[in-house]
Amino acid sequence: MRNEYPLSYHHGGRPLETARVVRPRTLAALAQDRALGDLDPAQVCFIDTETTGLAGGTGTHVFLVGVGSFSGDHFVVDQYFMEDYDREPALLEALDDALDGFCAVVTFNGRAFDLPLLGMRAVLARRRLPLAALVHLDLLPLARRLWGPLLPSCRLAALEEGVLGEHRVGDIPGHEIPGVYFRYLRDRDASPLATVFTHNRQDVLSMVSLLGRLAEEYEAHLQVQGPAACTWAPAPSTGDDHPSPLGLYGLGRLYQSTGCEPAAASCYRAALALGLPEPFASRAARECVRLLRRLGRRAEVIDLCCTLADGPPPDVWALVELAKELEHGARDYARALSVVDRALGLTDPDGPGPPGPPRHTEGLRLDLLRRRARLERRRRRSDPHTA
Numbered sequence: 507m508r509n510e511y512p513l514s515y516h517h518g519g520r521p522l523e524t525a526r527v528v529r530p531r532t533l534a535a536l537a538q539d540r541a542l543g544d545l546d547p548a549q550v551c552f553i554d555t556e557t558t559g560l561a562g563g564t565g566t567h568v569f570l571v572g573v574g575s576f577s578g579d580h581f582v583v584d585q586y587f588m589e590d591y592d593r594e595p596a597l598l599e600a601l602d603d604a605l606d607g608f609c610a611v612v613t614f615n616g617r618a619f620d621l622p623l624l625g626m627r628a629v630l631a632r633r634r635l636p637l638a639a640l641v642h643l644d645l646l647p648l649a650r651r652l653w654g655p656l657l658p659s660c661r662l663a664a665l666e667e668g669v670l671g672e673h674r675v676g677d678i679p680g681h682e683i684p685g686v687y688f689r690y691l692r693d694r695d696a697s698p699l700a701t702v703f704t705h706n707r708q709d710v711l712s713m714v715s716l717l718g719r720l721a722e723e724y725e726a727h728l729q730v731q732g733p734a735a736c737t738w739a740p741a742p743s744t745g746d747d748h749p750s751p752l753g754l755y756g757l758g759r760l761y762q763s764t765g766c767e768p769a770a771a772s773c774y775r776a777a778l779a780l781g782l783p784e785p786f787a788s789r790a791a792r793e794c795v796r797l798l799r800r801l802g803r804r805a806e807v808i809d810l811c812c813t814l815a816d817g818p819p820p821d822v823w824a825l826v827e828l829a830k831e832l833e834h835g836a837r838d839y840a841r842a843l844s845v846v847d848r849a850l851g852l853t854d855p856d857g858p859g860p861p862g863p864p865r866h867t868e869g870l871r872l873d874l875l876r877r878r879a880r881l882e883r884r885r886r887r888s889d890p891h892t893a
Contacts, residue, residue: 517672550575568597581711846877
């Protein structure tokens with residue numbers, strides 16, 4: 507079955523053309539494969555499967571495969587259906603022919619489910635299926651990094667509603683689809699399968715819209731100076747349009763996963779400055795410090811650690827990182843000593859301050875005491891007149 511949609515067709519609040527004009531370098535960054543940087547989007551297909559079970563394994567069959575691609579001024583969705591189990595070789599042969607000419611495939615959770623299952627069915631049927639040779643872009647892990655902090659779930663249906671603003675009407679739940687196919691095999695009434703075909707087409711269209719939205723978010727305010735250099739800057743403040751701390755945190759995770767470490771560090775710092783809630787704030791702080799240190803931006807490490815250490819509440823982890831940077835980077839042993847003394851005061855079980863979190867163990871105090879002794883020795887060597 508074939509369905510064609512003009513590029514102006516809106517799904518998920520944007521025309522399908524949004525994904526058609528995604529920059530190849532963005533596709534390559536999202537997939538972490540440079541091969542996509544030289545591809546025409548027409549060489550990229552979108553695949554979604556409907557199966558007889560959700561657990562996988564040799565007992566699970568693929569009975570419907572939707573393959574979407576850009577062709578001229580249309581987006582085309584071809585659907586391949588297995589009328590019965592003995593028609594599986596024919597389905598795989600048709601899919602093999604359909605994939606000819608494509609160099610990359612986009613899926614949603616395809617790395618864990620769709621592609622391994624198709625590969626296994628091809629092996630069992632002793633058929634060739636060139637999926638392993640295609641560059642693969644799985645949208646699920648990218649969506650989890652970007653929108654996971656904002657949404658309770660990153661299932662495709664949840665992303666449709668929470669990100670794309672798409673609300674399906676009369677859709678069949680995914681867990682009911684195997685039962686519909688089994689009833690068709692039993693009574694040969696194909697009419698209930700219409701909702702399954704529609705569900706499959708909607709999944710393919712949602713992947714197209716999701717790729718366009720991911721690319722938009724990724725490219726927003728991103729300036730690329732070279733293959734390994736990129737920066738990010740917030741948009742100018744306009745009216746009531748305030749950036750979301752959780753949104754910036756997710757964007758930082760997306761940039762970090764694609765190697766844009768300067769942009770990731772900028773997003774983390776911006777999210778922390780806007781009041782990122784816990785536990786995301788602790789994660790962002792640690793990743794930001796690690797990235798800034800890798801980038802050699804030691805002054806920013808000190809500045810960020812000073813801010814985090816002052817709290818509220820005071821952060822012993824930030825004090826330890828600040829002491830490390832002052833000792834090994836700035837070689838300011840006197841100031842590092844004062845920072846270590848402050849951390850020791852916060853971790854003292856008999857001290858006046860509130861009890862610390864679980865990581866403030868006796869082992870941490872021993873590490874701090876060893877660090878203090880080493881700093882004392884280094885300070886005396888660097889300044890013989892120090893008492």
